[in-house]
Amino acid sequence: MEEKERYNENDCVEAGLSCSIKGKVVILNRESLPPCSQNQLYYCLCGNGAGVNPTGRAVFLVSLRTGEFSLKNRNEVVGVLKPELLPDQAKLQLSQIRPVGALDLQNHEPKYSGYSFLPDGRYAAGVWLCSEQEVLSYVEMQKSYQHRIMICDREDFCVLEMESGKLLHPSQKELDAFRCPQDGGIEMI
Known part of the structure; x- marks a missing residue:
């Protein structure tokens, strides 16, 4: 666009x-x-x-x-x-914004990287995310605007992937369990 x-x-x-x-x-x-x-x-x-x-x-x-x-x-x-x-160049710039309330990177170790992709596969550098809450906030702020979103852990393994607003990985059941840890939820690796 x-x-x-x-x-x-x-x-x-x-x-x-x-x-x-x-x-x-x-x-x-x-x-x-x-x-x-x-x-x-x-x-x-x-x-x-x-x-x-x-x-x-x-x-x-x-x-x-x-x-x-x-x-x-x-x-x-x-x-x-x-x-x-939203034009493509603006989508790439948007993908570089860390969520409001994200922890200071000078004092906290990032646990994840967030990436957002255009339909043609272009993307900007990953964004450091320090907690699972930051991951969820990043996905929430990007999902209406980006074609594909990928969250990777520090080992560069994909722990979450969405395309066109649809969750590809993990399954919706696993994500719901993660959001409700009191019900025996899972931990993001």
Whole structure:
């Protein structure tokens, strides 16, 4: 998918203050951008303006062109981009974002690597993930936008794989057992 020159509300699956933008790709209003910037696509990390009917205005975003962090006002956000309109280059940039709340890599040992693939097989470098919760958060943030997601352990063995939003490995039964360890769940190797 090639990037459009200009995105607007017609390119949104949701718009306005009645939708949550946290953990989603959003379109910024072109008028709120510097004149030299063409980038309207950002990933919303968090902020008191990110929820439904927000109590504040601040939203923390990551540019899907440069990877740079930005603090914007919620009123600068047009809405949530339709996943099928996300350009390939933006998908590759999105695949490099670690989940909100991910542990600091200087003080914690990564246990997994997360990869996201385009339909033609292209992908960017893996993202370090330090816990099973980070793995689940990474998958959750990527699954609406990426063709294929793969999580590998430190030995580079695949421990989770999804394609087109469908779980390929492990089985759904094994994944459910992992999510509910009090019921005799499994451990990710």
